[in-house]
Amino acid sequence: MVSEVDPEKADGIYQVVSIAREFDLMAADFPEHEHEMYRLLRQHLPISCPETMRGGGLYGGGAGSSWVFARYEDVAYAFHHPEIFSSQIGLPFIPQGVDPPEHTEYRKIMNPWFTQQVLTPLEPRIREFANELLDKMLEKREFDFVKEFSEPFPIIIFCQLAGFPLEDLPRLMRWRDLFVHGMRAGKAEDLGLGIPTDEAGHPELKALRQVLAEATQELYAYCTELIEERRRHPKEDVLTKLVQARYAGTRPLTREELLQTLHLFILGGLDTVTGTLGSIMVFFAEHPDKRREFIELMDDPVRVSSAIEELVRYTSIVSPARRVTRDYNYRGVQLREGDLVVLSTASADRDENVFPNPDEVILDRHPNPHVGFVVGPHRCLGMQLARRELGIALQEIHRRMPNYALKPGEKPGVYGGGVKGVDYLPLVVDAG
Amino acid sequence: MKVRVDREKCQGHNRCYMICPEVYQVDDEGYAYVSNGEVPQDLREQARRGAEACPENAITVLAEAGASR
Numbered sequence: 001m002v003s004e005v006d007p008e009k010a011d012g013i014y015q016v017v018s019i020a021r022e023f024d025l026m027a028a029d030f031p032e033h034e035h036e037m038y039r040l041l042r043q044h045l046p047i048s049c050p051e052t053m054r055g056g057g058l059y060g061g062g063a064g065s066s067w068v069f070a071r072y073e074d075v076a077y078a079f080h081h082p083e084i085f086s087s088q089i090g091l092p093f094i095p096q097g098v099d100p101p102e103h104t105e106y107r108k109i110m111n112p113w114f115t116q117q118v119l120t121p122l123e124p125r126i127r128e129f130a131n132e133l134l135d136k137m138l139e140k141r142e143f144d145f146v147k148e149f150s151e152p153f154p155i156i157i158f159c160q161l162a163g164f165p166l167e168d169l170p171r172l173m174r175w176r177d178l179f180v181h182g183m184r185a186g187k188a189e190d191l192g193l194g195i196p197t198d199e200a201g202h203p204e205l206k207a208l209r210q211v212l213a214e215a216t217q218e219l220y221a222y223c224t225e226l227i228e229e230r231r232r233h234p235k236e237d238v239l240t241k242l243v244q245a246r247y248a249g250t251r252p253l254t255r256e257e258l259l260q261t262l263h264l265f266i267l268g269g270l271d272t273v274t275g276t277l278g279s280i281m282v283f284f285a286e287h288p289d290k291r292r293e294f295i296e297l298m299d300d301p302v303r304v305s306s307a308i309e310e311l312v313r314y315t316s317i318v319s320p321a322r323r324v325t326r327d328y329n330y331r332g333v334q335l336r337e338g339d340l341v342v343l344s345t346a347s348a349d350r351d352e353n354v355f356p357n358p359d360e361v362i363l364d365r366h367p368n369p370h371v372g373f374v375v376g377p378h379r380c381l382g383m384q385l386a387r388r389e390l391g392i393a394l395q396e397i398h399r400r401m402p403n404y405a406l407k408p409g410e411k412p413g414v415y416g417g418g419v420k421g422v423d424y425l426p427l428v429v430d431a432g
Numbered sequence: 433m434k435v436r437v438d439r440e441k442c443q444g445h446n447r448c449y450m451i452c453p454e455v456y457q458v459d460d461e462g463y464a465y466v467s468n469g470e471v472p473q474d475l476r477e478q479a480r481r482g483a484e485a486c487p488e489n490a491i492t493v494l495a496e497a498g499a500s501r
Contacts, residue, residue: 111461116446305450309485369487376488379443384462 016044023050023068025319025342026202028185030416035359038347041070047333053342066321066340067333072351072371074331075343078322079376084330085322085341087378093264094257100377106261107381109245109253113238114385122161126389129156130396138400138429142407145425149397150277154389158269161385163230163237171222176270178215179263182208184417216263223262224255238265268382272317273389275421279315280394282412282422283361285405290361295398297363304391307363311390313370314361316345317420320374345371346420403430433476434469434494435483441490448482448491455479456491464490 019037024030041048046069053066069075078085082099089097095106112118130153137148155173159166174191181187185201188208195207227243234240242261245253253261284291297303324339335341349370350358373380380386404427406412413424435455437448444462448455454475456464471479483491 108461111444111463115460115462116449116458117460302451309447366481367484369485369489371487373445375443375445377443379445384446 012040013044016040020045020048021051023048024052025416025418026183026185027416028200031414031420034346034416035350038070038344038350039352041068042347042351046071046074047330053340064336064339066342067335068342068344070344070347072348072354075345075348076371076375078341078343079371079374079378082322082377084325084328085343086325087320087322089321089323089340092260093267094260095381096264096268096378097260103377105248107377109247110261110381113241114382116384119384119388122157123388123392125160126157126392127396129153130393131400134396134400142426142428145281145427146274146278146413146423149393150274150281150422150425153277153393154273155270157385157389158265161238162265162269163235163239164226168222172266172270175215175219175266178212179267180271180419181417182212184415219263219266220259223259227255227258227262268380271419271421272380272382273386275317275419276312276315276386277390277393278412278422278425279317279414279420280311280390281397281425281427282414283311283314285412285425285427287361288405290363291398291402293363294394295402298395298398301391303364304395305387306366306368308387308390308394309368309370310361310363310365311394312372312387313349313355313365313368315420316349316370316372318372318374319344319346319418319420320378321418345374401429404428405430433471433479435466435471435479436469436492436494437464437466438490438492439463439465441488442486443488443490445487447485447487451485452478452482456482 019040023037048068048070049065050068053068069078082103086099087097087103088099092098095103095110098106133149133153137143137145151173155169156166158164159169159172164172177187177191182191182193182203187201188195188197188203189201193203193208193211195211196204198204226239230240230243234244239262242253242258247253247257284294294307297307319342322341322343324335324337324341326337328335349355349372352358354369355365373383373386407426407428410426412422412426414420414422437456442463444458444464446458446462446464448464449458452475455466455471455478457467458464480493483493
């Protein structure tokens with residue numbers, strides 16, 4: 001006997017049909033449904049080809065289809081095989097937008113700048129920065145955590161380490177906003193770009209690309225000045241090291257190489273810790289039991305490091321894209337040369353086949369082979385710095401303000417996209 | 433018990449180092465290595481956990497015959 005169809009009742013294997021068609025990382029309501037969508041995709045359609053992302057969608061540059069990989073094993077495979085899943089997309093960032101073997105040479109130059117040995121001596125300074133921001137923030141009982149802490153904190157450290165003058169912060173932030181957030185619905189208006197948008201507030205792509213091209217020229221002019229300055233007066237900073245670096249031990253970096261590297265440093269250094277820290281604080285504000293657990297363990301550095309890994313897994317904010325280098329049949333899916341593949345770390349890191357109870361934060365989770373910092377040759381260059389920043393920030397925040405909550409009646413400004421984050425987080429601290 | 437880091441696979445996540453710095457070290461480029469593959473009895477559990485934490489599967493644990501966990 002055939003059972004009665006109930007058209008009103010959602011059923012995962014049917015729902016996934018419309019999810020696959022309408023999947024849109026940039027949609028304003030994407031973060032609300034993200035993990036439910038990814039769960040269904042992992043289960044029923046681990047590789048999907050959303051209509052919304054035809055022609056490259058937000059990542060641009062692709063004429064063909066865009067695919068979304070949702071399972072851990074597929075995301076990790078693509079990260080590990082740059083010869084098929086290339087990082088050469090859109091803007092020529094170094095080292096992110098370059099594949100091995102050139103990529104390997106760039107990384108050889110830069111890897112030593114962000115090692116444990118280099119970063120350990122910086123810890124006291126990072127802790128000081130955190131406390132200076134907390135001193136100011138805690139003069140009030142209510143504040144926007146993003147504006148007061150998660151935004152300025154990594155930027156101050158970045159400027160210090162890289163050698164960018166702190167007074168140029170507003171300019172750097174403006175560039176970051178354009179490059180990282182320009183695509184987001186409503187941002188073109190917020191940023192006063194004066195370009196056409198659709199009903200949902202998405203900017204017209206051609207106009208946005210024009211704005212970004214102009215901003216790139218301004219940024220390059222600014223960086224060129226700094227580079228010349230360091231050639232004349234070397235200092236102890238990343239800018240100087242970049243100027244003095246030798247590619248494959250043979251030649252200095254060209255002007256283009258220097259600029260493309262600095263461009264990426266600004267995006268990576270200014271935005272990712274902000275997004276991750278904001279996302280973690282939203283979680284802790286909404287889960288006081290987990291916050292207390294963290295406070296219990298936060299004096300033990302080994303346990304803090306496991307907790308950070310778990311919080312990075314849980315929040316996994318990046319969904320990088322790769323370009324398919326040749327027609328390639330991946331597990332029976334025919335990919336075409338030039339197709340784009342979106343590798344969602346958010347979905348991979350909630351894969352129930354790798355992480356038991358994936359939607360739960362287990363601060364001492366082990367093993368925890370998450371891909372929140374990406375794996376393979378393009379793993380995050382600044383990950384050791386990011387971990388220290390996150391660890392120190394969370395320790396100092398919870399030492400100084402163990403009791404806090406979301407401001408009643410308000411919601412955090414959580415946004416989706418290729419790099420997710422939080423741009424508004426109103427908190428109230430307990431006076432007691 | 434011995435541990436071995438596959439230097440081709442290591443991408444410098446340093447998770448092994450964070451869990452068991454007594455066994456895993458990090459070179460000037462951020463990649464892991466072990467200077468003495470033989471793991472002392474009292475560090476075996478930690479060394480094993482360090483190996484399991486590697487997201488690149490770059491660390492192999494070689495148990496010796498008769499070695500206890």
